[in-house]
Amino acid sequence: MVHEILEAARLAPSASNRQPWRFMVVTDGKEKARLRKICLDQAFIEEAPVVLVCCADLTAYSQSSRKKRAQEFIDYGVTETLSGRFADPAYRAALPEPGPDLGTFLTAAVANTYIAIEHMVLTATALGLGTCWVGALGNEGEIDAFFGLPQTTVVVAVLPVGYPTVIPPPRPRISLSEILLRPLAALSR
Numbered sequence: 278m279v280h281e282i283l284e285a286a287r288l289a290p291s292a293s294n295r296q297p298w299r300f301m302v303v304t305d306g307k308e309k310a311r312l313r314k315i316c317l318d319q320a321f322i323e324e325a326p327v328v329l330v331c332c333a334d335l336t337a338y339s340q341s342s343r344k345k346r347a348q349e350f351i352d353y354g355v356t357e358t359l360s361g362r363f364a365d366p367a368y369r370a371a372l373p374e375p376g377p378d379l380g381t382f383l384t385a386a387v388a389n390t391y392i393a394i395e396h397m398v399l400t401a402t403a404l405g406l407g408t409c410w411v412g413a414l415g416n417e418g419e420i421d422a423f424f425g426l427p428q429t430t431v432v433v434a435v436l437p438v439g440y441p442t443v444i445p446p447p448r449p450r451i452s453l454s455e456i457l458l459r460p461l462a463a464l465s466r
């Protein structure tokens with residue numbers, strides 16, 4: 278089931294197919310206890326049999342990585358299906374390069390990694406498992422330091438996975454009219 282969950286993340290879409298997501302599967306009791314402490318002492322993190330540490334790898338936006346992805350687009354014939362400016366190799370070649378500060382690409386890396394994480398949440402649920410997306414990651418860099426992650430690998434979420442002891446009632450949601458910025462026009466067929 279862990280493999281199936283990870284496979285759902287691997288197959289997630291990402292802008293320009295950069296695939297910046299990276300994961301660590303944590304099952305060791307001591308490591309889970311440390312994660313629990315760092316993540317504001319949320320007990321379920323230690324109680325879950327498997328905890329996925331979800332990271333964004335900023336080197337996915339480096340020049341060499343971009344070259345690799347572009348070559349794959351060519352090898353797989355994807356370039357023929359690109360449209361507009363993206364179909365123009367000159368446009369793609371002129372895209373900005375990450376500088377020494379890879380943090381420039383943090384927003385894109387996190388946004389795309391979040392998509393993969395939600396794939397895992399939904400797959401786990403479909404398998405009859407429960408998850409809880411943990412965004413309370415303690416002090417910045419604490420988890421990264423504990424696992425000795427490189428500076429370019431940023432922890433963006435912790436995802437405990439296990440069999441749920443209870444199925445809680447749905448949490449409240451704001452109404453459709455509150456999320457629509459203007460009233461929904463009648464949809465024609």
Ligand SMILES: Cc1cc2nc3c(=O)[nH]c(=O)nc-3n(C[C@H](O)[C@H](O)[C@H](O)COP(=O)(O)O)c2cc1C
Pocket residue numbers: 319409410411412413447448
């Ligand atoms: C980015 C993000 C961070 C979250 N962080 C936490 C957390 O640290 N601890 C926790 O118990 N729940 C956390 N949650 C879960 C939310 O509280 C939960 O999704 C929300 O209350 C709606 O409930 P539902 O997912 O059961 O519908 C997080 C959810 C997201 C998407």
